[in-house]
Amino acid sequence: MIVVTLKDIAREAGVSVMTVSNVINGKFSRVSEENAKRILKIIEEHNYVPNLSARSLAKSTSKIISIILRGEPDENTLRNPHHATLLGIVIQKVQDQGYYTMVNKVESHEDVLRSLRTWNVEGAILLGMFDDEIENIYSINDVPLVFIDSYSDARQLSNVGIDDDKGGQLAARYLIEKGHRKIAFVGPPLRGNGVVKHRFDGFCSELKNNGIALNPRHHFVVKSDVQPEAIIQMGERMACLHDEITAAFVTSDQIVPYLIRGLAKNDIFVPKDFSIIGFDNSTISTLVIPQLTTIAQDIDKKAELAVEILFRQLNSPDSPAESLVLDVELVERESVAAMRACSDS
Amino acid sequence: MIVVTLKDIAREAGVSVMTVSNVINGKFSRVSEENAKRILKIIEEHNYVPNLSARSLAKSTSKIISIILRGEPDENTLRNPHHATLLGIVIQKVQDQGYYTMVNKVESHEDVLRSLRTWNVEGAILLGMFDDEIENIYSINDVPLVFIDSYSDARQLSNVGIDDDKGGQLAARYLIEKGHRKIAFVGPPLRGNGVVKHRFDGFCSELKNNGIALNPRHHFVVKSDVQPEAIIQMGERMACLHDEITAAFVTSDQIVPYLIRGLAKNDIFVPKDFSIIGFDNSTISTLVIPQLTTIAQDIDKKAELAVEILFRQLNSPDSPAESLVLDVELVERESVAAMRACSDS
DNA sequence: CTGAAAGCGCTTACAG
DNA sequence: CTGAAAGCGCTTACAG
Numbered sequence: 001m002i003v004v005t006l007k008d009i010a011r012e013a014g015v016s017v018m019t020v021s022n023v024i025n026g027k028f029s030r031v032s033e034e035n036a037k038r039i040l041k042i043i044e045e046h047n048y049v050p051n052l053s054a055r056s057l058a059k060s061t062s063k064i065i066s067i068i069l070r071g072e073p074d075e076n077t078l079r080n081p082h083h084a085t086l087l088g089i090v091i092q093k094v095q096d097q098g099y100y101t102m103v104n105k106v107e108s109h110e111d112v113l114r115s116l117r118t119w120n121v122e123g124a125i126l127l128g129m130f131d132d133e134i135e136n137i138y139s140i141n142d143v144p145l146v147f148i149d150s151y152s153d154a155r156q157l158s159n160v161g162i163d164d165d166k167g168g169q170l171a172a173r174y175l176i177e178k179g180h181r182k183i184a185f186v187g188p189p190l191r192g193n194g195v196v197k198h199r200f201d202g203f204c205s206e207l208k209n210n211g212i213a214l215n216p217r218h219h220f221v222v223k224s225d226v227q228p229e230a231i232i233q234m235g236e237r238m239a240c241l242h243d244e245i246t247a248a249f250v251t252s253d254q255i256v257p258y259l260i261r262g263l264a265k266n267d268i269f270v271p272k273d274f275s276i277i278g279f280d281n282s283t284i285s286t287l288v289i290p291q292l293t294t295i296a297q298d299i300d301k302k303a304e305l306a307v308e309i310l311f312r313q314l315n316s317p318d319s320p321a322e323s324l325v326l327d328v329e330l331v332e333r334e335s336v337a338a339m340r341a342c343s344d345s
Numbered sequence: 346m347i348v349v350t351l352k353d354i355a356r357e358a359g360v361s362v363m364t365v366s367n368v369i370n371g372k373f374s375r376v377s378e379e380n381a382k383r384i385l386k387i388i389e390e391h392n393y394v395p396n397l398s399a400r401s402l403a404k405s406t407s408k409i410i411s412i413i414l415r416g417e418p419d420e421n422t423l424r425n426p427h428h429a430t431l432l433g434i435v436i437q438k439v440q441d442q443g444y445y446t447m448v449n450k451v452e453s454h455e456d457v458l459r460s461l462r463t464w465n466v467e468g469a470i471l472l473g474m475f476d477d478e479i480e481n482i483y484s485i486n487d488v489p490l491v492f493i494d495s496y497s498d499a500r501q502l503s504n505v506g507i508d509d510d511k512g513g514q515l516a517a518r519y520l521i522e523k524g525h526r527k528i529a530f531v532g533p534p535l536r537g538n539g540v541v542k543h544r545f546d547g548f549c550s551e552l553k554n555n556g557i558a559l560n561p562r563h564h565f566v567v568k569s570d571v572q573p574e575a576i577i578q579m580g581e582r583m584a585c586l587h588d589e590i591t592a593a594f595v596t597s598d599q600i601v602p603y604l605i606r607g608l609a610k611n612d613i614f615v616p617k618d619f620s621i622i623g624f625d626n627s628t629i630s631t632l633v634i635p636q637l638t639t640i641a642q643d644i645d646k647k648a649e650l651a652v653e654i655l656f657r658q659l660n661s662p663d664s665p666a667e668s669l670v671l672d673v674e675l676v677e678r679e680s681v682a683a684m685r686a687c688s689d690s
Numbered sequence: 691c692t693g694a695a696a697g698c699g700c701t702t703a704c705a706g
Numbered sequence: 707c708t709g710a711a712a713g714c715g716c717t718t719a720c721a722g
Binding site: 003047049050051052053054056057060062067076077078079081084085087088089091092095100101102103104105113114117118119120228257258283284286287288289300 | 348633
């Protein structure tokens with residue numbers, strides 16, 4: 001198949017490339033109706049598709065949005081259903097705007113900068129970037145950026161996230177209401193200023209309001225990617241601490257089923273012997289038994305808003321940075337039981 | 346931030362753009378060591394990144410691989426963990442080769458062609474395309490294409506898939522071995538020549554080998570995207586047919602938990618009262634209780650092989666089309682029980 | 691309404 | 707080892 005160019009179309013139509021270009025770009029006011037029709041027909045016949053590299057070069061713009069996924073070298077970020085769902089929506093919405101999406105997995109802020117500056121990328125949505133990385137990215141960048149679930153002190157940051165602190169608080173308050181006082185925290189490392197840190201802070205502050213302090217021994221750390229075996233073993237160990245803790249707040253629903261399995265191995269059953277509250281209200285939370293009590297967030301909305309903000313900035317470059325915080329709420333299901341000793345019913 | 350170009354670097358280094366270009370492209374044999382070093386330093390200092398649109402135009406090549414996801418208008422394809430996992434691996438592997446990934450969601454073969462011809466895309470990996478669409482794509486295309494999980498009579502088709510027929514057979518055989526004779530089939534519509542059709546065919550042929558015919562009433566059709574409510578209701582209906590069927594083969598693990606829930610609503614419990622075998626051996630299969638007996642496939646491998654084939658064809662354009670079929674196997678867990686009446690133990 | 695010219699930032703022969 | 711010229715396919719002023 002020979003590549004058809006503007007020039008070919010122009011020759012066949014007996015007009016200049018300019019005229020064809022005008023037709024392609026919908027500037028019909030500059031072309032006679034007769035010519036426009038004829039050219040359109042020829043374009044159709046030849047199945048002509050403009051060479052976007054050439055257009056991009058000429059306009060120094062590209063219609064490309066880069067979607068940047070932060071991840072560790074051996075981690076398949078999309079195995080995380082939260083990330084996958086988010087990405088699916090973002091791709092769809094970007095495409096709906098007539099833009100193209102390039103997806104980059106990055107392991108550092110250097111990777112980010114490279115991704116951002118190669119294809120005249122017009123903007124980017126970044127997922128999972130940390131505090132310190134964001135600083136570096138901002139210092140060298142010139143296209144609109146929208147972060148998802150990032151925290152940063154950078155003044156001019158566009159971000160859409162959820163109220164992670166409140167999520168932690170709700171979890172703690174609920175468990176306390178149910179009579180629990182010896183509560184564990186389970187989640188990935190508290191790197192920098194991330195979502196986990198905020199969930200942790202909210203959780204601890206609510207404990208504190210009730211005169212409870214989190215025993216560092218009861219802060220369980222898991223890897224960022226869900227590793228079933230490791231979590232099951234952690235569950236087994238938690239079961240041995242059963243006299244010390246009666247409940248746990250877990251920062252992701254994905255972790256919970258394995259934890260429950262590990263606990264069960266040592267005859268600790270949820271919710272009868274041990275209560276757990278998860279986070280995300282993901283699909284899994286209604287698939288397992290007991291169904292998970294969890295902190296719900298609206299992932300679709302988060303993705304949609306991120307794209308909306310990005311295009312707002314693309315369309316009017318002087319529009320201000322926007323930082324949106326979506327609400328979270330507790331969804332009560334079956335994985336938390338009231339303590340008999342301190343029943344409040 | 347001003348864009349730095351080859352010319353800027355050349356001016357500062359006091360050489361021609363050609364020389365700088367040679368350095369950037371690693372053709373050091375054509376540049377004096379002294380110059381190379383100096384140029385490298387200047388490039389570094391200015392954080393120069395080549396404009397890939399320009400390069401793409403000049404070389405009529407792009408280093409872009411298009412990943413094409415077939416989906417319905419309102420479907421978030423990446424909510425399907427199988428697709429998401431696959432995409433994650435593909436993106437990673439393509440990136441490891443120094444290429445860029447563009448992700449396109451398409452709803453027809455026209456969309457595919459447009460995606461393929463805009464950015465001088467060098468090749469594509471296509472997920473979820475149907476028979477008839479493939480014909481159309483091939484007729485107008487000129488870059489290497491690798492399909493995943495597609496079936497087609499097209500001669501020169503590169504595809505990596507799994508042995509879906511065998512999957513269906515294994516499921517049927519296992520249920521029969523366990524004494525079941527009245528077995529239902531649950532899955533998305535049997536569109537054209539797709540994976541579901543093959544699982545169905547393998548399933549039916551094994552039934553037939555055992556003198557069993559699938560009653561059309563026992564062929565349950567679900568939507569392509571998992572709709573919990575609809576599936577739960579289907580489970581309720583199946584429960585009412587409990588005298589007619591004792592087991593079901595379900596073409597995706599994702600569907601099973603909802604089905605189980607629906608059945609339970611009408612007091613039919615898995616595996617005690619009803620047996621189910623799933624497909625994929627996805628994460629979920631070990632998270633639910635009972636853990637799912639299922640047909641296992643290796644998604645990571647499938648993704649890796651697809652990328653390997655693609656690059657083989659990119660690197661030597663005359664290399665033949667490859668069609669790989671990965672094996673599947675039955676993973677025995679807890680969702681199938683032996684029929685008492687026909688015990689074979 | 692239409693077109694000739696110049697240019698986007700790079701690479702590809704080719705000549706020195 | 708080095709560079710001047712032409713070209714990739716498009717768009718942007720500008721002139722008619």
